[in-house]
Amino acid sequence: MITVAKSAAQAAGKILIENYGKLSPHAIRQKAANDFISFVDEQSEDKIISIIKETYPAHSFLAEESGLQQHSDTYQWIIDPLDGTTNYIHQIPVFAVSIGLKLKDELILGVIYNPVSNEMFWAEKGKGAFLNDSPIQVTNKDDISRCLIATGFPFKAKQHLPAYLEAFAEIFLSCRGMRRMGAAAIDLAYVAAGRFDGFWEFGLSPWDVAAGAVIIREAGGMVSDFWNKPFFLHNNYIVASNGNIHKDLLYKIQKAFPFYIDVYEEPKI
Numbered sequence: 001m002i003t004v005a006k007s008a009a010q011a012a013g014k015i016l017i018e019n020y021g022k023l024s025p026h027a028i029r030q031k032a033a034n035d036f037i038s039f040v041d042e043q044s045e046d047k048i049i050s051i052i053k054e055t056y057p058a059h060s061f062l063a064e065e066s067g068l069q070q071h072s073d074t075y076q077w078i079i080d081p082l083d084g085t086t087n088y089i090h091q092i093p094v095f096a097v098s099i100g101l102k103l104k105d106e107l108i109l110g111v112i113y114n115p116v117s118n119e120m121f122w123a124e125k126g127k128g129a130f131l132n133d134s135p136i137q138v139t140n141k142d143d144i145s146r147c148l149i150a151t152g153f154p155f156k157a158k159q160h161l162p163a164y165l166e167a168f169a170e171i172f173l174s175c176r177g178m179r180r181m182g183a184a185a186i187d188l189a190y191v192a193a194g195r196f197d198g199f200w201e202f203g204l205s206p207w208d209v210a211a212g213a214v215i216i217r218e219a220g221g222m223v224s225d226f227w228n229k230p231f232f233l234h235n236n237y238i239v240a241s242n243g244n245i246h247k248d249l250l251y252k253i254q255k256a257f258p259f260y261i262d263v264y265e266e267p268k269i
Contacts, residue, residue, distance in 0.1 A: 001056075002124050005077075005099045005111045008051040012044040012081055012097045013115030020116075021091050038089070041065055044081035048099060052077055064207045076102045080207035084183030098185040100210025107233070110211030112189045121189040123218035129192050136193045138221040138242035144171075147197035147245055150179045150187040156203045164202070166256035171200075174252065184238075188212025191240050192219035198241035198249050202226070202257075206233050212240070222246045226257050235260065 019040045045065045052059065061069040063079040077099065082088060084095030093116040101109035108125040121136070123129040129136050141147050149171055154164050172178050179196065181187050184204055190196040192215040209232060213223045224230060225237040228250055232238040237257070239249055 001101060001109055002111070002122060004052055004055050005101065005109060006113075006120060006122060008048040009097045009099055009111045009113035009120065010115075011051055012048050013113050015044045015047060016040060016082060016088065016095065016097070017115045020088065020093075023089060038085070040088070041082045041085060044097065045079060048079055048081060048097070049077075062206060064205065074104060078102060078207050078210035080185060080205075080211075083185040083208060084181075087182045092182065094181050094186055095183050096185045096189070098207060098211045100207075100214060102210065107210055107214045110214030112185045112211050112215065114186065114189075119189075121192060121215050123192075123215040125214065125218065127218065129215045129219035131193055137219045138192060138216065139194045139197050140244065141197055141242060142244035144175050144197075144245045144248050147175050148177050148179065148195075149175045149249075150181060150190065150196045150199040152180060152182070152184055152187065152201035152204070154201075154203045160202070163256045167200075167253045170252035170255055171249065174248075184208040185212055188216055188240055191221060191242070192216045194219075194242075198239070198245055200226075200239045200249060200253060202237045204236055204238060209233065209238050213238075216240050224250070226250065226253050227260070 023038055042065055045063050049061055058072050060071045060076040061079060062076055080098040082095060083098050088095045097113045099111045100107055110123050112121040120132050154160055184201060187199045189212060191199050216223050221241060222243040223232060223240045225232040225235055226239060241249055
């Protein structure tokens with residue numbers, strides 16, 4: 001399965017590179033507030049699904065652009081054909097293809113491919129994590145003051161910006177530095193590879209985090225929601241870390257988010 005997933009990611013990445021810097025304004029459509037799509041997203045997704053279907057025609061798919069294609073209750077591929085679309089549109093070379101695989105309720109495989117750097121981050125459950133052909137692992141830092149933390153802005157849930165900024169301040173004032181890449185898949189891959197020590201964000205979708213969660217766990221890290229529960233895939237909240245600083249990150253975030261809120265709820269007037 002991993003061979004098929006990697007082949008699909010590379011084929012999709014080729015489409016992204018071939019069209020990089022060539023999109024006209026007319027080729028870009030707005031799906032929702034601050035959320036965009038182009039024919040490149042759609043072509044990339046079609047390519048991924050077609051390659052996987054050649055080998056696994058009975059499997060189900062959950063993809064960003066085409067939604068749910070339910071065939072099997074056993075295997076479900078979770079696909080983001082272009083994570084970091086806004087970066088891609090603005091010719092900022094930080095974007096990726098993300099492909100995860102779920103067996104019933106368990107994530108078992110993840111591939112994140114950055115076609116600009118030709119970096120393939122991948123993992124299978126129980127077999128370790130890799131960058132291209134080399135094993136990777138998370139950092140072993142246990143003091144957040146020595147850690148580089150990544151995050152993402154809640155662009156789909158701006159009504160919760162005050163809570164986000166409160167959590168941001170808690171972490172920013174205690175860590176070595178903060179980064180915002182604009183592509184959650186890249187952030188998660190970098191945690192797995194030891195480039196970042198942790199990452200947190202809310203308002204994400206399953207296809208943003210499925211692959212990265214597998215890779216981080218296989219690299220020795222931890223992934224949870226804001227309340228240390230395993231619901232990050234569907235409740236839109238995620239914290240990922242090297243494991244050693246996980247409790248500290250959760251403590252700081254929970255000051256601003258003491259309980260679950262629907263990040264897509266309408267603001268009260």
